Amino acid sequence: MEKFIEKFAEALEREDEIKMEDEFRNYDEWSSIAYLSVIAFMDDEYDTQIEEADFKKLRTVQDLYDACTKK
Numbered sequence: 001m002e003k004f005i006e007k008f009a010e011a012l013e014r015e016d017e018i019k020m021e022d023e024f025r026n027y028d029e030w031s032s033i034a035y036l037s038v039i040a041f042m043d044d045e046y047d048t049q050i051e052e053a054d055f056k057k058l059r060t061v062q063d064l065y066d067a068c069t070k071k
Contacts, residue, residue, distance in 0.1 A: 004065050007045055011037040020062040042068055 005018050012029040024030060024038075039055070042048045046068035050058075058064055 001065060004045075004068065005061070007041050008038065008061065008064065011041040018061055020060065020065065022061050023059050024061050024064065025059070038064070 014029045
């Protein structure tokens with residue numbers, strides 16, 4: 001989980017603390033570029049591809065983590 005948070009923070013270029021219960025869309029760093037970076041990191045690190053419609057349902061950092069590790 002720590003590695004996931006570290007890679008997620010890298011993708012967002014976020015230096016503030018990230019908690020699993022955070023709603024990532026509320027981060028100041030969240031943008032369309034951040035979205036693409038997160039999608040790329042999920043694919044590279046976890047071999048996980050998420051359709052845009054499914055991604056829209058994800059709200060928290062925990063949701064992202066669960067989507068990557070549910071395999």
